[in-house]
Amino acid sequence: MSAAYIMGAYEHPTRKAEGISVAQLHMQSAAGALADAGLSFDDVDGYFCAGDAPGLGPMSMLEYMNLDVHHFDSTDSGGSAYLVHVAHAAQAIASGKCNVALITLAGRPRAAGMKSAKMPPAPTPDTPFEAPYSPSVVEMYGMVAARHMHEFGTTREQLAWIKVAASHHAQHNEHAMLRKVVTVEDVVNSPLVSAPLHRLDCCVVSDGGGALVMTSESVAKSLARPLVKLRGAGEAVGHANGGRVDLTTSAANVSGPRAFAEAGITPGDIKYASIYDSFTITVLVALEDLGFCEKGKGGAFVADGNLISGQGKLPFNTDGGGLCNNHPSNRGGMTKVIEAVRQLRGEAHPAVQVQNCDLALAHGTGGSLATRHGSATVILERL
Template identity: 65%
Template sequence: MKNKAFIVGAYEHPTRDAIDIPLAQLHAEVAAGALADAGLSLADVDGYFCDGDVAGWDAPGCGPFSMVEYLGLNLRHLDTTESWGSAYINHVAHAVQAIEAGKCRVALITQAGRPRAERKSPAQMHSEQTQSAYEAQFELPYGPVVTNMYGMVAARHMHEHGTTPEQLAWIKVAASHHAQYNPNAVLPKVVTVEDVLTSPIVATPLHRLDCCVISDGGGALVVVHPDVARDLDRPKITPIGAGFTVKHLNGGYFDILASGGVKSGAAAFAQAGVTPQDIQYASIYDSFTITVLVQLENLGFCAPGQGGRFVAEGNLIAGVGRLPVNTDGGGLCSNHPGNRGGMTKLIEAVRQLRGEAHPAVQVPDCHLALAHGTGGQLGSRHGSATLVLERV
């Protein structure tokens, strides 16, 4: 993938409560921001990527058709591959493939959501999207929601590996140390392990502060052909490895602690020709603290069962640990727009590679970064996307 296409524009919407901004307008504003960052305009866009959620949690109305019309785009290529929170990381890989195949030269990827303004929780979102699924008749009587599914994964990790609530809490502590430097973070206050453990239990063993924020906003990226990038005065960030897979229950024959990241990460590293130890910065999906812990192990940053010790040693904290993670505060403290965190993971990875992260959390001479997303639920069916990015 290296040098086949370049990310030249990135923008994250500053709002976290879009009470007076319609969903389509959020898409328009993040698109304008990313294109301005790249030095391009809507007239330059000939490829558009957004989710295909028919429920309207991201692209409103008729989804991509409504957004193409709203933005006034004149397209040659459209991609609405839907994999929930991992979709946008997957879209970057698809944009590179489309550009290499000659289907487009300037690809725009947008994401937006306003569950906070609409007062809808992730549990409501999941319920609305899954009630008509074939498996619902077998699962819904047992009351699965987002929180207790992740609580089950955390409980299993503790049972198998002796992981403690204190170790999980260090993931929130790291996120808060980063969020204090983000003026747009929902939760900018630094917290302690004790703060996490004394917050109310939501789904045993997860506390309230083990859970991500509910927020509005969104973001956009611009991916372009090398010829276009050559004419732009922007840092050149190129995807060099990508992986995607769908993990499901396999009729009950599955490992609850092995996410799709096992396969998507291995594929991305193999294509990039690098190892986890080469990565200088990682954006890792953090819907819950246990999400980060499982994916750190699944992606190979530490051995299975060693994630608790790894995070408790402060390894995720910029300037302290060996693998700074989510230096914008992540979904745990800063932003989880539309209950989908993949886009913000990409944007912070781009900031790090450009040297544009806050000075207090910027990784020195960062030239190799990873973004990983999970769409759906650990412990159940989900999509995992991994992308390795390089500054050239």
């Protein structure tokens, strides 16, 4: 299979998009990623977006940007969709369906006044069995955390280390919403939202957007940017399995091993990891399921700064992640890929740049753990 490369990546700098529409944020992000790649809108022949894009599938955004493409995909798995798009764009490029694929994400939940990510009830078969209890997103992830603590003895302090590491990185990011370095004590003493999760276990709500440009090998080699190749990818959906609920395992235990098998490497080879961090517990469960540590040992793995760049074994989310930097449209997958690309190019902030970063992983958890979630993992290599 011929290779596909991420040649353009752009994170919109805004965190509160007053006076910029969602469609405009998508297009500004697209323009940024194309400029980063050294390409133009006229070069785009494939387009990928998810449910944050206004309109039915890709159609309204294609009209807004006035693009003519001959391949499109609007797969939606919540915040992990953009990692699925990376994989699907690579497949489309490999099979000759397109040569320059544009992937966009944007949203403005802050400016629009939406304080939480609660979904309105939709006429799905599961809704009548969940919506009457009106679970908040924090409650759903709280149930995951409570069960993990019960089964494995994971502590609030261990979960807090994930936020501590993210804050160490965010202090260097001028765009990050929360740049103050916090301690384990700060996290566990922050107000309880839904026990066992505290306020500082939760990600930020931010406006913004991001975009990626993926190209074929021949286009990639004609450009001036470093070559970041998609080496492996996996995707899977986790759900309640007919009532055989397992809250402590996510579908990362499928998407991760498939991505590693395709890449022909193991978790020990990864120099940097972007792990979706809607909540601290989201990271802990994913690290276990991806194979960075045994199931149940995530608490010990993340403790004592093991995720802090320059200090721990697995530098993660060096932009500050969703926990401190940015979670545009309540969907954090796009920014996960963008920071992995920065690391592979050597373009992360010098204070957090991982030395000789040639292999990176990005992982997304979309929808919601505790009900239905889409896991997507990509492994990227700098050639």
